[in-house]
Amino acid sequence: MGSDSDLPTLHPAVEVLEGLQVAVEVRVLSAHRTPLEMVNFAREAHNRGLQVIVAGAGGAAHLPGMVASLTTLPVIGVPVRSTMLSGVDSLHSIVQMPGGIPVATVAIGGGLNAGLLAAQILALQDHALMERLGAYRRQLHDAVIAKDQRLVE
Amino acid sequence: MGSDSDLPTLHPAVEVLEGLQVAVEVRVLSAHRTPLEMVNFAREAHNRGLQVIVAGAGGAAHLPGMVASLTTLPVIGVPVRSTMLSGVDSLHSIVQMPGGIPVATVAIGGGLNAGLLAAQILALQDHALMERLGAYRRQLHDAVIAKDQRLVE
Amino acid sequence: MGSDSDLPTLHPAVEVLEGLQVAVEVRVLSAHRTPLEMVNFAREAHNRGLQVIVAGAGGAAHLPGMVASLTTLPVIGVPVRSTMLSGVDSLHSIVQMPGGIPVATVAIGGGLNAGLLAAQILALQDHALMERLGAYRRQLHDAVIAKDQRLVE
Amino acid sequence: MGSDSDLPTLHPAVEVLEGLQVAVEVRVLSAHRTPLEMVNFAREAHNRGLQVIVAGAGGAAHLPGMVASLTTLPVIGVPVRSTMLSGVDSLHSIVQMPGGIPVATVAIGGGLNAGLLAAQILALQDHALMERLGAYRRQLHDAVIAKDQRLVE
Amino acid sequence: MGSDSDLPTLHPAVEVLEGLQVAVEVRVLSAHRTPLEMVNFAREAHNRGLQVIVAGAGGAAHLPGMVASLTTLPVIGVPVRSTMLSGVDSLHSIVQMPGGIPVATVAIGGGLNAGLLAAQILALQDHALMERLGAYRRQLHDAVIAKDQRLVE
Amino acid sequence: MGSDSDLPTLHPAVEVLEGLQVAVEVRVLSAHRTPLEMVNFAREAHNRGLQVIVAGAGGAAHLPGMVASLTTLPVIGVPVRSTMLSGVDSLHSIVQMPGGIPVATVAIGGGLNAGLLAAQILALQDHALMERLGAYRRQLHDAVIAKDQRLVE
Amino acid sequence: MGSDSDLPTLHPAVEVLEGLQVAVEVRVLSAHRTPLEMVNFAREAHNRGLQVIVAGAGGAAHLPGMVASLTTLPVIGVPVRSTMLSGVDSLHSIVQMPGGIPVATVAIGGGLNAGLLAAQILALQDHALMERLGAYRRQLHDAVIAKDQRLVE
């Protein structure tokens, strides 16, 4: 993430990944304040064995796109809600990438879904993880059914 | 894709994937006009051996999110430019998914990047594909350098 | 509705319909978390004797459009105010349906009007209900007149 | 409709209703240029035997809401695309009605869906019309399936 | 105004007009809840001796435009801030009037300026009022100068 | 107007005023390129006998607000459609004036209505002009009625 | 700045400039309430020895552009967050200047960056200031590194 003020947005990603037994490394790296460290992190990510990178940022929000430009690993971008423009600026800066360098963008404030998307990508190589994701979905499903039944009764 | 009018947007995804030697299945499925076929497609995708699903749609653009709700495979959503609202409506409908069901969203009209993102995800299990992606990036890089040198001269 | 967090938005619909003596069935069904139950509900709605369906949802807000794609009953969509984009995303996802599958959309947060619209549709077959709707309008009218007179005095 | 320049937007409504064998009366009435005629039309609509009113308008787009304020018949509003703001202004003016006076709003430029929605409302009292609507849906469905098959082959 | 909830927005108009010794009549009239009273008010305004009409409304905000369609007196529209869309919907509904029927629109929540604009229009026939407006402007001017001097010291 | 490229937007104002026999002075003055001339024009307008000022501008569009700050005559602002943001920027810059300095804003591209609004303001002191405005409205009305009758036949 | 209510937005500019040992003059000048004083200030700025002007304003926000039209010194504009439109109106009014008269615009509420930008411009002639700016950047950098290390540990 680009700043520790993004932590509340990204914490659900960490939490859901840990719940799904996926190893996570959490870093504070700023595209604008530590650009060289960001460049090094992104360039070495593949060799260090990372597989998917989740990057959250707000406002001009260059972190996800810059990381994506420096690696061919999948990069998931989380637009952090900005004080002034509700995150529309963050969303535009992250999703409107030029042809050639994709960022997999989730909803404004969508840390949870960033974690789940990372897990879904990793699960292509990990049958047990795919099953844990199936179980997670069933929980979501059952919670809705339970609410529906309480209402019907 | 939800309609054959989305083909120009999604064709670059097919093309780049074929160029990267990734097998592609192209389907026309509409969340609104063939909802049951769409449900069946999404539910069976994993068992049929599909690994990543690219879904483009415009306007209310429910196809990517509905497919994502019916599978734990990664789903990439491409907002198709709409006549009336330039694709802002498509972008909102695709990216603003609720917690639990992520869609990896690319830029409005971003078919090329959807294909590349799919390839980057698949390359986690396919070293040769990762190398082809690296070569693709070097081509993009070299084209910019060439333009820069022509200007400097 | 897609989640019980939508209840405050939809409760006025239930209330006004009950006040107008229209039978109401309230359900929690999620397009994304219980997609198959949603499909079954929508497909059976007509045979079960339902006449009008009010569906509220926020963010990507696929519920009203997906229900509409599975029935020829009139479907009224209520965009629920979203935390991030004030419901503009919900409005776009609900109102911008493709040709062939209409959703009768009301204002962001417009649960009350969704209920009234449902009653106005049912009143085409129910003269007494049409009269109760007329009485409801007269109450709105008289309340404004009373405020006006207090101000004039 | 509020002006004959709205005719291209509303013509699909007339056409689909005639195709479904629903009787249609087409009028040019302007909330701003013929306000008294509009008031009279809306007040007498129910007694004249009209059942559903489709009103299209662009820009400030007051026609659907004003008609709705003068009748308890269901009113369907069609935001006509405006030259300057792509119909966002029309959409806001039509959908954001105050509590008490609903307008069933369809997509910007959504004349076809306005006609279909009117038919779906009328079909609640007309079994044959409901069947014709089912047939219409099946045509939409079959056209998508045909395109899909051509692509698969 | 269309509802007494608009009073906080319009009260500054009344206050500044009374401070400028302009006679004011305050009414609650709703385009949607008391449409016929609104029609009568607007049609009789000129004969009753009214000269300028200030109309505030929020959301679909049809009041200023409908009043303007029924009189050739100048009508000033005040977009009231809406809960959901911050008054952008009110602004669009009021300012985007079709050719032929102007509404003099002020800022969202701009009740004070609506009152001043009304006074500036009336002052064309009232030299003393024009002078009071000049004095009002000098007060605004002097207050800024005083703040500037306090800062410089 | 701020530039002769604004002429197509403002020409209908001149034309309708001349048709209504109102004397018009047309000037090109730029808030940004001829700021001192603009200041002088606005300060002397009242003494030169001008009564209403119509000012059109696009983009940052400071002309109407700056003129309004330098005179207590009514100033009508016309947002000129901008190439990049369709005139939304012009509209914001003109309508969102601070408390104390109103600008009577009309629709984006609304030159015709600016002219009519000026005439409606002047007609408060000119009975014959008010009658010509009434006749103008009747022509608008009759044109709609004629179109309606052609359709009904 | 245009009003003392803009002080919280602009105070960080003053503070950072003083921290960087740059002489600052703070003034309250309103484009709309003290237009002539604003004109004089801008015209004399260069002769008085000012080098860079930072101007903040909200809503219609004419101050930065008007000052820029009256001097060839660089003018930095700070869009102040507006109550109604979150500063989007301020941003449009400041950044969308016509060709010929640039305003160097920073983020909505970006007082700090306005101060830093002014310092970066002045540092072109002041080697010691450029070094202080370098030190400032290193502090930003080190703070991120420290947070990152705390997280890694």
Next chain:
Amino acid sequence: MGSDSDLPTLHPAVEVLEGLQVAVEVRVLSAHRTPLEMVNFAREAHNRGLQVIVAGAGGAAHLPGMVASLTTLPVIGVPVRSTMLSGVDSLHSIVQMPGGIPVATVAIGGGLNAGLLAAQILALQDHALMERLGAYRRQLHDAVIAKDQRLVE
């Protein structure tokens, strides 16, 4: 600039700078396709004697902000009009920079003003350039006056 498709937007900057006798170096550098070259360019810019950097980019538009993060020279950002969102995305990505790293942003498509702003910054150290800028402004002024006089005659 980030791509040679940005050339039409940036060419006016080059042209006006050459007309003002300011030395210009034009480069094609892409934040996303040649990130390392961009990093090197920005880091060495000061030592190579560059004084002001103009960077144009469209869509996610990371180039100006990334360059700004790697130098303390003033960086001017030009939002290039994007096909899909008219440059609103470019504007957001460029102007909404986080505290600490300013980008001096000009209008969407504002290449000319970027050049002029660069010249105004350089003119602080170059009296002759400041005079040429004054002459440029007088030309703008005189062109407006000439148009005004042609209209008055």
